[in-house]
Amino acid sequence: MVAVFALALTAVLNGAEVAQWEVFQTSFQSAKRYPNSFTDVEVSVAFRQGGKRWVMPAFWEGGGKWTVRFAPPAEGEYRYRVECSDPANTDLGGKEGTLRVGKYGGGNPLLKHGFLRVCADRRHFEHADGTPFFWLGDTWWKGLAKRLTWEGFQELTADRKAKGFSVVQIVCGRYPDEAGFLPRWENEGGKPYTTKDFTGINPSYFDYADRRIKHLVDAGIVPAIVGGWGRPDCNSLEAGVVNIKRHWRNLVARYGAYPTLWIIGGESAGPQWTEIARYVQQIDPYGRPASIHPGDSGRGSVTDESVINFDMLQTGHGDWDAARGAIPKLKAAYDRMPAMPALIGEYCYEGHMQTAFQDVQRYVFWGSMLSGAAGLTYGAAGIWHSGVEGDPGINPIYDWTTWKEGMSFAGSTQLGLGRKLLEQYPWARFKPHPEWAEPGCFAAGIPGQVRFLYQPRRGVYNWTGTVVKHLERGVPYHAFYFNPVNAKRYDQGTFVSAGPAPKPFEGHTMPLLFADCFDAAPGLDWKDYGTASQRKDGRLEGGKGLETVLKKFDEPNLMASVDARSDAEAGIILRFHDSDHYLVALYSPSLKAIFIHDRQDGQWGGQLGRVEVPEIGPKIHLTAAASGGYAALVLTDGQRTYSTPAVKVSNVSSGQAGLWFYQIGDRQEFSRFELSRSGFVPPKLQATGQVHRVVSDELKAPGLPSPQDWVLVLERVKE
Numbered sequence: 001m002v003a004v005f006a007l008a009l010t011a012v013l014n015g016a017e018v019a020q021w022e023v024f025q026t027s028f029q030s031a032k033r034y035p036n037s038f039t040d041v042e043v044s045v046a047f048r049q050g051g052k053r054w055v056m057p058a059f060w061e062g063g064g065k066w067t068v069r070f071a072p073p074a075e076g077e078y079r080y081r082v083e084c085s086d087p088a089n090t091d092l093g094g095k096e097g098t099l100r101v102g103k104y105g106g107g108n109p110l111l112k113h114g115f116l117r118v119c120a121d122r123r124h125f126e127h128a129d130g131t132p133f134f135w136l137g138d139t140w141w142k143g144l145a146k147r148l149t150w151e152g153f154q155e156l157t158a159d160r161k162a163k164g165f166s167v168v169q170i171v172c173g174r175y176p177d178e179a180g181f182l183p184r185w186e187n188e189g190g191k192p193y194t195t196k197d198f199t200g201i202n203p204s205y206f207d208y209a210d211r212r213i214k215h216l217v218d219a220g221i222v223p224a225i226v227g228g229w230g231r232p233d234c235n236s237l238e239a240g241v242v243n244i245k246r247h248w249r250n251l252v253a254r255y256g257a258y259p260t261l262w263i264i265g266g267e268s269a270g271p272q273w274t275e276i277a278r279y280v281q282q283i284d285p286y287g288r289p290a291s292i293h294p295g296d297s298g299r300g301s302v303t304d305e306s307v308i309n310f311d312m313l314q315t316g317h318g319d320w321d322a323a324r325g326a327i328p329k330l331k332a333a334y335d336r337m338p339a340m341p342a343l344i345g346e347y348c349y350e351g352h353m354q355t356a357f358q359d360v361q362r363y364v365f366w367g368s369m370l371s372g373a374a375g376l377t378y379g380a381a382g383i384w385h386s387g388v389e390g391d392p393g394i395n396p397i398y399d400w401t402t403w404k405e406g407m408s409f410a411g412s413t414q415l416g417l418g419r420k421l422l423e424q425y426p427w428a429r430f431k432p433h434p435e436w437a438e439p440g441c442f443a444a445g446i447p448g449q450v451r452f453l454y455q456p457r458r459g460v461y462n463w464t465g466t467v468v469k470h471l472e473r474g475v476p477y478h479a480f481y482f483n484p485v486n487a488k489r490y491d492q493g494t495f496v497s498a499g500p501a502p503k504p505f506e507g508h509t510m511p512l513l514f515a516d517c518f519d520a521a522p523g524l525d526w527k528d529y530g531t532a533s534q535r536k537d538g539r540l541e542g543g544k545g546l547e548t549v550l551k552k553f554d555e556p557n558l559m560a561s562v563d564a565r566s567d568a569e570a571g572i573i574l575r576f577h578d579s580d581h582y583l584v585a586l587y588s589p590s591l592k593a594i595f596i597h598d599r600q601d602g603q604w605g606g607q608l609g610r611v612e613v614p615e616i617g618p619k620i621h622l623t624a625a626a627s628g629g630y631a632a633l634v635l636t637d638g639q640r641t642y643s644t645p646a647v648k649v650s651n652v653s654s655g656q657a658g659l660w661f662y663q664i665g666d667r668q669e670f671s672r673f674e675l676s677r678s679g680f681v682p683p684k685l686q687a688t689g690q691v692h693r694v695v696s697d698e699l700k701a702p703g704l705p706s707p708q709d710w711v712l713v714l715e716r717v718k719e
Helices: 002-013 148-163 203-218 241-255 271-283 319-335 357-369 404-409 410-422
Strands: 022-030 043-050 051-058 059-062 065-070 074-084 096-102 116-117 125-127 135-139 167-171 222-226 261-266 290-293 310-316 342-346 375-377 441-445 450-455 476-482 489-497 513-518 524-529 535-537 539-542 546-555 558-565 570-578 582-586 593-599 607-613 619-627 631-634 641-643 654-661 669-676 691-694 710-716
Touching: 022 489, 051 065, 051 241, 059 074, 059 203, 059 241, 065 241, 065 513, 065 691, 074 319, 096 404, 135 342, 148 203, 148 410, 167 203, 167 261, 167 375, 203 222, 203 241, 222 357, 241 271, 241 641, 261 441, 261 654, 290 310, 290 342, 310 319, 342 357, 357 375, 375 489, 404 570, 410 710, 513 546, 546 570, 546 669, 558 570, 570 619, 582 607, 582 619, 582 631, 593 631, 607 631, 654 669
Parallel strands: 135 167, 135 375, 167 222, 222 261, 261 290, 310 342, 342 375, 489 691, 607 691
Antiparallel strands: 022 065, 043 051, 043 074, 059 065, 074 096, 116 125, 441 450, 450 710, 476 489, 476 710, 513 669, 524 546, 535 539, 539 669, 546 654, 558 619, 558 669, 570 582, 570 654, 582 593, 593 607, 619 631, 631 641
16 A cells, blocks of 8 residues: 555656645655654655745654655645754755646545635634535544454445544544553554654554545545543553654644644643644644543643634533533533634443433534534444454443444434535524524524524423524525434425514405304204214304304305304314315414415315414404405404415315314314305415414424424525
């Protein structure tokens, strides 16, 4: 592998172009030998274009060979010059060369758009050309160990790429949960160091690590390289600050020309790690994003916040208690000033100690992304420790899960579905808007354009939708429920906060055809098609499934009115043909809304002309009418009046009128039924079809498709 790569780069030196952001690599031989070349001499290469200068550290490959890698950030001509800390070594110091850089023509987004940086708003990441970067990370702390074979590494990379992961957090240094020189630290080339103070390097280890880092980049995944661990049981600082700086110099030299991110240390904190972070900042000519994976917050782990430029959090494991506690920590990090991209870099790993499965993963993902996070890093049992059958790769043993088993956990797929949905919108411009949502829910978006609300599961048999608050007046929003488990969408129609709808009519303006106070026997006028109705003390009463129809009149344009109670469903039937074909204009106490169903072939259809009814008294009066291709409903309690717009219906033929009570409430009591021919002329502007008018700035969202967690999306209708 290494020899083939070198041949390709020799062609570049012979005059072929390297493309923008691709890796240019060249090597230099020194006849002079040192007792320890890794510690005794430093070599760098300064690249220039115009007035700009990039100084890349070179890395020692063994013997007298030093190699530099450089990713040119722009097209054009470059000159470079080798610099050596030993002025007497003329084989290294003073060597010069030129480089010609052309346009990148490939499809890798990491090279097409350029290295990552922090956005101007200091909330998210973007590529060098301004393209937003969605951080969906995975945790492969021990992914360079040889127990995860090269073939397995490729398989896991392909799986994560297919699912939508864009970052892999991977340790190139001391591993967590183990001493530094155990055999399990080895890759195909052995251990990275031959001495515990990190002064004896093994270049062969890094050659094989190169292959894996490059493979991630080739797959379009950003390696977030962790330089070691800082917890007392696996503390990299045992090697000394000077030697950890040198270790980082080698990492920057090897991987600084790739589109990487730096995580200075895992579970690391204090002035020494701050000093190391400052050193990395000084030797990285690209100034790429860097942070510390902390015991709590990255900002709290350094004594000088200027050495990092994004805040990475570790919020702890522990299933639902830890998941619910993670989002307040993220919110606190988001609110800290000066602003800095914030994300959770470690939370409840899926399957960790048999906890925190897919529902927990969805909660933390959506809670984070709708609370201002720049992204999220997922983790799965088996993968983070590269567990294989017979060797879990950790001590103490948390899980015997293997990486192949962890690769198939459902949460990883579902987070990728969430990313795919968000990227269909200008998600990088979203701001958290908790004021849009009820307590316990999360909301974000762009006012007047798009809103995302995540409603966690409310319990078994609870189909209650959330409340969307502070709707802008006059903005039509199309709404759908997104199932975060399988990405299926459930259309809910269009809603607009437009104030009270203009009343389509003022009641009966034509002579009455029929009136019934329900104080006498029904005779042959009425027929029950559902549960039996009863007359008592001037009321018509019935239980769930009531469907009673006045047989005497069969006309297309009728208006009917009736008194009812507001603690149960109440509906007026128009254009009745049979129990599977009719119009019903109804009030629903559970949905707190009025609307019209155009029932066809036994199917209810949409909630036509839905209008929210936030407040209503115990006694209500309904008036419904059908005229031509339109129908409408007016509801009043004597003080408050609500009206649907005139809505387009497909049932336009003659039919009968009647009363209806389906299933919400125990019983309904109707009184004072009146019927006339319909005299209202529906204004054309009222023919809004599926547009539901909201009579306040709060929308009571439709009932959930099923009792689980849901994402409600409202997007402005294009005019």
